[in-house]
Amino acid sequence: MDALALGRYLREAREAKELTLEDAERTLRIRRRVLEAFELGDFNVIDASPVQIRVMKKQKPPIRCIMPGKVYRHEEISARSYCMFTQVEGLFIDENVSMADLKGTLLAFAQRFFSEKARIKIRSSFFPFTEPSIEADVECFVCGGAGCSVCKHSGWLEILGAGMVHPRVLAAGGIDKEKYTGFAFGMGVERIAMLKYRIDDIRLFFENDVRFLQQF
């Protein structure tokens, strides 16, 4: 069955029950956007992380974990993007976990990983599984924020996406959203390595040329 046929099958099944997408969302606890994506065979929008839900179902708060792994996306391959990369996700759920804790954690990471004096900047963003969602930039460790070719003269490097765990994600993981809050982040290992080692082509990671591998 191809993607469109599957989508049509799902939609007809839903319509046979005279359910709207909203009804289905309520009963299935799957976001409407995702249901719709399946029905349209449009998998580009599906990007939620199933690992986090699995952890939540297995373990009660407090949860603090790091989850590295390969992720895949439907993307044209170029020097800046590849259809596969290594993602490190983090999840922290407890009572009274706030954006301030997320910031503190990201700052600690940046200072350990890049430089003791590293600063971070937080921008508003959008991810379907966090609300609010943010992106974090770290002050360029090459020029110290003065502007150079690595940071495209902005003084900042984008390192990851993060946010406060969406109440629906908590609910899907069986966690009381009135009692607990949490944050989650995800960063691409290759992207961070590219910044740190100034590698200009992400494909090098997957071509495995010995002359590249030998350098590390």
Add this chain to the structure above:
Amino acid sequence: MKIPYSWLKELVDIDVAPDRLAADLASIGIEVASIAETKVPEGVIVAKILGIGKHPNADRLSICEVDAGGLQPEKIVCGAPNVRPGMLAPLATVGSRLGPDMVVEKAKIRGVDSAGMLCSERELSISDNHSGIMELPADYTPGTALKKYFPDDAVLEIEITPNRGDCLSMLGVARECAAKYGRTVKSCGRTPLESCGSINDYISVEIVNSGACPRYLGRLVRGVTIADSPEWLKRRIRACGLRPINNIVDITNYILLLFGQPMHAFDYSRIAGRSIIVKNAADGQLFITLDGMERNLCRDDLLICDAEKAVAIAGVMGGANSHISATTRDVFLECAYFEPAAIRRTSKRLDLSTDASYRFERGVDPADGLIAAIDTAAELIRRLAGGEIIGGRIDAYPKPLTPRRIILRPSQVQRLLGVDISRDRIVSLLGALGIRLIGGQGGAMEFEAPLYRHDLVIEADLIEEVGRLYGYDNIPPSVTAPVTMTRTIGTSSATADTIRKVCAFQGLHETVTGSMTSEKRRALLTPDIKPVVLLNPLSPDMAQMRTTLAGSLLEVVAYNLNRKNTNNRFFEIGKTFASRGLQELPDERDVVAIIIEGFFEAPSWQHPGKPVDFYILKSLINSLARHCGAGPVRYGDCGSAAAFFGQESATVACGTTITGECGKMREDICAAFDIATPVYYAQLDITALVAAPPSQPVYSPLPRYPAVERDFCFVVPEQMRSAVICDEIAAVSDLVEWVEPFDVYRGEKLGPGLKSIACALRLRAPDRTLTDTEADEICGRIIETMRRKHGATLRR
């Protein structure tokens, strides 16, 4: 989306420079990908070409006599093909700086003096157009600085996240700026000057599928003249990356850019029966869109129809049968709110994404925005294309949408953001975004979100709005209280770390390769394994999940050989996938694979080199198993090893569990990857390496008594393996310390189907020196057992 800074400034007071604006927009969630500054250089003036003469010394050059505002005409040498008398063009006078290294000087070009340079748009950084000299409008005054007409500007290329369809317009971005800077958005709509008559006498609108089309507005402008748009409109449209077409189309595009509201203009004379019906297509219905393509529709697609036929695919593209042409006199304007999912479905299925569908998919403003858009469009048409606006507008809105009401508890703001923001501050931050406080009970407040904000649904959505306007940078980072938690690393990931170390010490390079492969590769390597097939693969080369790492590593070897990187040795830790049918999750295994090719020890002038062979592979596997704590490795029958191995292969077992397989790759398999040299490959299951009993060492005293050594030569059937013989010998007595084969012989003397295997044997007792009698007795038992169980005879 392109946002001209100058246009934005007309909509909202901004007193920061473009780069600062970009940083501020980014902080509230509108990423700015680039800023293109347009700055006409000092010294560039408007010049009028009076006459053109031929250059005496160059065919391709001409000498233009221009009016540059001075008393006397100037002579300019020019090579562009498009100059003509009467044309107005930008002239860079002597001394003007067109770029970091480009200053216009008084020059002799092929022997003729030139008092400056006529410029293309690209030379002035106005656009990328370099096809000829830029043509200026006829009403510009020669001699005036061009800066007067082209003030310094910047175009911000912004990226809008998919939840913020309301920001896909100048107005939307202006609203965000106003909220950020505490300003108000200036009114940008225009009130139409209607003439007599009523639109209801001219056209009727019926919505059959109001689920897909909740609201449909229409206006009629009669007696227009289709012509080019005025320069200001063209420039604006170009600055936003669109191409000017004619005044009517340009106005609808202008409305799209300004309000984010896609509109469609129909030629009224081509709407049959003076009626518009919004309904779904029939399966298989064909329709020619205005790009001339015939589209095959289905019953999911929403159509705009007249009394006889379809005239547009709703929200996606108009039809070739009703669009504006040079002879259009009466224009019917459509301005509607379509359900995002309906448009997305059609756009996706037809693989047709337009500026209109892009916005409808993300949700436009079903309320005031819709009205402002159609009224402004009608009024602009009246002013720029003539004609008269028929009184009234169609407004088919069967079930008016009501704004969403959302409860917000200030305590939750504190809880989620980690900073105390007062009630008043929350109300004013949200108010700046048009989110109104309408009531509340106890500590909770009730807000009403504007209809254009489709993304605001739950409390956390409002908290995000508070957070991003308050500024995430203003939230102090907190250091979470350190807690002691057991650090659990999965056993397989601990084993993986060990594997990495062992392999790296052996000089192997770790690879990371794609987990997807093609049907062809899979069928070649593992014809018997049922693969996990991707529903929506990126390409046929990535249509299935890999069933073995062999293909990936062969590709890596081939890739390196092609680049003259010889003597390759790699390892990879990854997953293999096999389907267990649709009802069950696939069989995923963590494996480690090793591949070696060429020389393991490269030849040098003192050393002939050591090519890779089965024994090197075995020693790598043994070393891995030992360091992972898995018991002694046993190599078993090759019969069950994967098909890609040749004769020289074996299964690998730690204890009783089969852990993997190893061997020499078949030559034809290597050839399929364009590899001509021998390749050895092993793949071990990491979980099995861990599951094998850990060998906790227990000290055994060093031997204090001498050993007795004996050799045997057994004649056995051809298919019998030496390991079987060795196992059998070892089982005979506890005193057998070591046994190993050292020779194999086949020959006529033995007879057909037989071979002779020579084994060396060491016997030792821990507590005494063995006597010859004792040793003979054990050897006798060995010979007897071999004869009885395996029909083996001693070779004489």
